[in-house]
Amino acid sequence: MTPVACSFYVRTPVGADQFYYDPINVASPHGDGKLHTLHPPLPGDLIHLWDTVKNLGGTHEVLARRWLHSSYGSFNWPVLEPQPTVGPLLELIVVPAEDAFRNQVLRPDEEGPTL
Template identity: 70%
Template structure:
């Protein structure tokens, strides 16, 4: 399960972190996926609560695995009942074609 947080600058070199509530059939605001994005990946997110979204770059990831004997991994169970949790920090980004230049023939057509 992935939780996303947008990072924006605050005073004094610190940051604000705001949760992105991703729509899912689990209604928990998290993305349930076997293929979480890696640091540096671009991902489009839509916050269904704030009704806003865009393209973001993953800048940091933090994993949390269940401990044996915890609520999420009961004693005598072979594996946890809840998979690892992943928190991802993202910043607004432009798409992969952000540095695309117009070809000279394309510029002539727009004039």
């Protein structure tokens, strides 16, 4: 099974039903700014993303996904090959989100951090 190359875009509202979609460049051994994984996140999932170009990041919620598969006879799926030589591309739209443990409090018997 070939990994999915995931590209992430942060959606930012700029008006009534209008948005900016800014790419997030994640560290990758491929040097392409994509997350290569066999388990791409689903809409509703929380994922921590760090942009290596902007040097910032945080927790994001996946809003939507768009798959891009290779066409038979293309460079990524040569004629007579039974399957593509490269995995599909997946574009994911995300928005900044709070962490899953945002409502966590200390138990009465636990000591809080000292300042």
